[in-house]
Amino acid sequence: MIRVLIADDQHLVRGAIAALLNLEDDLNVVAECADGDEVAAALATHPADVALLDIQMLRLDGLQVAEQLRSTHPEVKVLILTTFDRPGYFRQAFEAGASGFLVKDAPPAELIAAIRKIHAGNKVVDPKRAMLSVESKRNPLTEREREILEHAATGAPVSHIAASVHLSTGTVRNHLSNAIGKTNTANRIEAARRAKQMGWL
Amino acid sequence: MIRVLIADDQHLVRGAIAALLNLEDDLNVVAECADGDEVAAALATHPADVALLDIQMLRLDGLQVAEQLRSTHPEVKVLILTTFDRPGYFRQAFEAGASGFLVKDAPPAELIAAIRKIHAGNKVVDPKRAMLSVESKRNPLTEREREILEHAATGAPVSHIAASVHLSTGTVRNHLSNAIGKTNTANRIEAARRAKQMGWL
DNA sequence: ACCTACGCATGACAGTTGTCATGGCTTCAA
DNA sequence: TTGAAGCCATGACAACTGTCATGCGTAGGT
Numbered sequence: 001m002i003r004v005l006i007a008d009d010q011h012l013v014r015g016a017i018a019a020l021l022n023l024e025d026d027l028n029v030v031a032e033c034a035d036g037d038e039v040a041a042a043l044a045t046h047p048a049d050v051a052l053l054d055i056q057m058l059r060l061d062g063l064q065v066a067e068q069l070r071s072t073h074p075e076v077k078v079l080i081l082t083t084f085d086r087p088g089y090f091r092q093a094f095e096a097g098a099s100g101f102l103v104k105d106a107p108p109a110e111l112i113a114a115i116r117k118i119h120a121g122n123k124v125v126d127p128k129r130a131m132l133s134v135e136s137k138r139n140p141l142t143e144r145e146r147e148i149l150e151h152a153a154t155g156a157p158v159s160h161i162a163a164s165v166h167l168s169t170g171t172v173r174n175h176l177s178n179a180i181g182k183t184n185t186a187n188r189i190e191a192a193r194r195a196k197q198m199g200w201l
Numbered sequence: 202m203i204r205v206l207i208a209d210d211q212h213l214v215r216g217a218i219a220a221l222l223n224l225e226d227d228l229n230v231v232a233e234c235a236d237g238d239e240v241a242a243a244l245a246t247h248p249a250d251v252a253l254l255d256i257q258m259l260r261l262d263g264l265q266v267a268e269q270l271r272s273t274h275p276e277v278k279v280l281i282l283t284t285f286d287r288p289g290y291f292r293q294a295f296e297a298g299a300s301g302f303l304v305k306d307a308p309p310a311e312l313i314a315a316i317r318k319i320h321a322g323n324k325v326v327d328p329k330r331a332m333l334s335v336e337s338k339r340n341p342l343t344e345r346e347r348e349i350l351e352h353a354a355t356g357a358p359v360s361h362i363a364a365s366v367h368l369s370t371g372t373v374r375n376h377l378s379n380a381i382g383k384t385n386t387a388n389r390i391e392a393a394r395r396a397k398q399m400g401w402l
Numbered sequence: 403a404c405c406t407a408c409g410c411a412t413g414a415c416a417g418t419t420g421t422c423a424t425g426g427c428t429t430c431a432a
Numbered sequence: 433t434t435g436a437a438g439c440c441a442t443g444a445c446a447a448c449t450g451t452c453a454t455g456c457g458t459a460g461g462t
Contacts, residue, residue, distance in 0.1 A: 010284065015309035016217035019224055083211065108216035142438065155390030158419070169418095171440050177420055187420080187448090189356030189390055343408065358448070372410050378450055388418090388450080 002026055002119045005048035007033040007065065008081070009057045017052070020108055027115065036060025043073055050115050053098075055082040055089060063089075063096045070097035077118045088139070088199015090129050100124030139200040145179045148172055150201060153192035203227055203320045206249035208234040208266065209282070210258045218253070221309055228316065237261030244274055251316050254299075256283040256290060264290075264297045271298035278319045289340070289400015291330050301325030340401040346380045349373055351402060354393035 004021055006029060008014040018029040031042040037060040039051065051069065053062035060068075066078045079100040080093040093101045099118045102111060114124040141149065151161040158176070162169040176188050183194040195201045205222055207230060209215040219230040232243040238261040240252065252270065254263035261269075267279045280301040281294040294302045300319045303312060315325040342350065352362040359377070363370040377389050384395040396402045 010305045011308045012282075012303075012305045012312055013214055013217065016214065016221040019221035019309070020217040023220055081213075102213075104211045104213045107212050108220070111213055144439065155386075155388055155394060157387065167439095168441060170442060173419070173421085174440085177422090180420075185356075186358065187356055193356060345409065360448090368409095369411060371412060374450070375410085375452095378452090381450075 001028050002050060002115060003028055003030045003046075003048040004115065005029075005031040005033065005039065005042060005046070005051045005076075007036060007039050007052065007057065007062065008054040009034055017111075021112065021115070024112055027112070036062065036065040039065050040068070040072065043069075043076065048076055049119055050077045050079060052079050052081055052115075055080060055093075056084075063092050066093065066096040066098045079114060079118055079124065085129070086197050086199045088197075092199055094123075101126070101129070139198075140182045141179060141195065141200050145175050145182070146195075146201060148175045149179045149188070149192050149195055152176060152188040153196070153201075155189075202229050203251060203316060204229055204231045204247075204249040205316065206230075206232040206234065206240065206243060206247070206252045206277075208237060208240050208253065208258065208263065209255040210235055218312075222313065222316070225313055228313070237263065237266040240266050241269070241273065244270075244277065249277055250320055251278045251280060253280050253282055253316075256281060256294075257285075264293050267294065267297040267299045280315060280319055280325065286330070287398055287400045293400060295324075302327070302330070340399075341383045342380060342396065342401050346376050346383070347396075347402060349376045350380045350389070350393050350396055353377060353389040354397070354402075356390075 004027055006014050006018055006021075008017070011034065014032050014034070018032060021027045021029050030048050031046040033039050033042050036053070036057045039053075039060075043051075051065075053065050055062040062080050062082075066080065069076050069078060077100075078096075078098040079102060080089070080098045081102055081104060082089055083104050085103045085105070090101055100114050100123060102114055102124065117124050148161055148165060151164060156164075158169050158172050162172045165172065176191070179195070180186070180188060180191045183191040183198075185191045185194050192201070205228055207215050207219055207222075209218070212235065215233050215235070219233060222228045222230050231249050232247040234240050234243050237254070237258045240254075240261075244252075252266075254266050256263040263281050263283075267281065270277050270279060278301075279297075279299040280303060281290070281299045282303055282305060283290055284305050286304045286306070291302050301315050301324060303315055303325065318325050340347075349362055349366060352365060357365075359370050359373050363373045366373065377392070380396070381387070381389060381392045384392040384399075386392045386395050393402070
């Protein structure tokens, strides 16, 4: 019997996936978490073999949880789930110690198969995605550029960004200009979009 | 036995919800659709009592399908499902003839209860959301403003927008300026975000 | 027929943004 | 120690953006 933990911020999806998995004779959902920061506590009372972690969670995202589990619960295998298939996620997932990576667009049978494979000690890798990942480069943005780009994504003018980061407007514009260059885009908005898409943000 | 159709572009979520519903003795998932434009065909071969429609679908979204079903299959009750709880969606759902509206964040039991209520001829309304909806105004944007704002959301410069809409740059800027005014924001980016949030886009 | 709302367009002005050159400061590795 | 890389800052220029006044045409409603 494979014990499964599910972490996903959408209650309905979480419950539905649990129902799906419990239909399998060899799978048993032992815990459900609405956010990443509940995972550790859940594992303490409900030990699991495989953790299904959604990337998009409010307080602590799936990648961070995976990173955490690697040291605190190395016996728990991690399968990262995500709604959006961004190139950077794939690499980040495995860097964080995950054993598998699956998009929510995949057929249910694939999820079930993936859980079994992972439990058996194998990695679950989509060849197509793996190829893409090789091409996608590592985050070229500096800490500051990331920080400022995040503010820019909200549409805030330079003056606001500068104020909230405690920098001069000139410096902010320099950082933005750098980010625009590195993302190969034409303005801060596209830069922010691209960076997010690449998983750099 | 209540026959249910599910339309959601994420295969895993679709299948999982189906599994969840099939656990109930009085519910039976008779069809699954990956996009809104498959619903009509599915209903032709698999008549259903209740249609679960996700708003976010690529080719034909849940609201459009609801609108369509109102005339072509008035006997099918519609329950709109959505990931994002935007004020405008709620109103739009009922304007499109839906019998219920549920966020994917709701507990699974609530979905099941909602389906039964709807099948019994009742409307499913979350009181909190209904209150919000009263306050939220109807879309004040004109067709053109919407169209241009959508382009602006991608970060494209005015010149690009103008080219792809076949207008002069001056006109585009006027439309944007109007949209910015109507959304009570400071620039096109914030305007686009606000409009999306309000369900105006 | 008249008013209103919408779409389209220009031109002009001020403000914001992207780029560049340049310089000073720190940290880290060769 | 020297150099590279990052961070911060100025100042200046060109380009882009938001606003406003003004005008014309078309459709809808009264």
